[in-house]
């Protein structure tokens with residue numbers, strides 16, 4: 179039958195190409211069983227999802243690679259290139275992934291807007307034409323383990339040299355399936371010691387909300403139904419007496435950093451807190467702690483958290499492996 183200039187088959191194709199990229203893998207698989215057209219479109223969605231976990235939002239595609247017997251071609255989550263507040267409208271967004279139209283990388287303007295909505299704090303910033311070490315007020319040595327960068331109220335743009343970590347992931351990465359650890363993040367090119375690798379993007383949570391989620395995640399991960407990615411870091415305040423706890427949950431909404439596995443020997447990444455000038459919340463960023471070769475897995479130590487007797491088994495393979503994954507005290 180024809181409606182207007184289009185046949186039913188063409189209309190179904192048009193509708194399915196728009197809708198299927200919004201479906202979860204389970205719903206996508208169910209729709210693929212309905213007819214040949216849907217099966218064909220679902221296969222295209224799956225192959226584009228596998229080709230780029232970042233949905234075109236990073237400079238380079240970040241593919242999933244699975245050579246194990248596991249049937250999962252990719253891991254499903256919503257992608258954000260920068261951290262968001264858990265109660266912001268974007269934390270309940272749905273996202274098209276694997277459609278024929280590629281989203282294209284976030285523009286500088288979108289990035290600045292994203293940073294502004296999350297980090298707006300004090301009206302502090304520099305007015306340099308060109309920020310230089312020693313001249314720009316925002317450019318300081320690390321203070322109490324926190325790196326300072328230019329921020330939302332500075333006159334400079336995202337190309338400023340003192341914004342190393344604000345333009346998304348600058349290098350080629352891939353997400354490789356491991357039979358025991360699940361998905362793992364790997365370098366797809368050599369990385370030099372000290373290079374910025376990626377930010378840990380996800381939902382900023384209050385400590386209370388993080389404690390509730392951690393409890394649920396602990397229970398679910400013991401059953402093997404979830405791979406939680408809630409990172410807790412602490413910023414020590416100048417008094418030395420108090421610390422600011424930063425909780426970022428990348429379990430449902432995050433970037434490629436959510437696939438970094440734990441290594442008992444500290445791995446090849448170090449996590450630094452980075453504060454944009456004038457902002458209240460620090461960001462969490464990974465830098466290479468050693469030279470890293472192409473194909474090498476990226477890892478870091480999940481931290482000075484406790485080793486629970488009934489914790490998950492650790493398969494990091496390092497000489498000093500404790501055998502159990504550290505987990506955060508709620």
Ligand SMILES: C[S@@+](CC[C@H](N)C(=O)[O-])C[C@H]1O[C@@H](n2cnc3c(N)ncnc32)[C@H](O)[C@@H]1O
Pocket residue numbers: 253358359360361362399405406407408436437438439440441490491492493494503
């Ligand atoms: C932040 S996620 C890392 C990505 C995860 N492998 C995945 O497939 O999504 C943390 C989870 O990965 C797994 N994991 C991380 N490091 C591991 C290790 N050294 N040994 C075993 N499992 C590990 C655990 O299931 C942990 O709860």
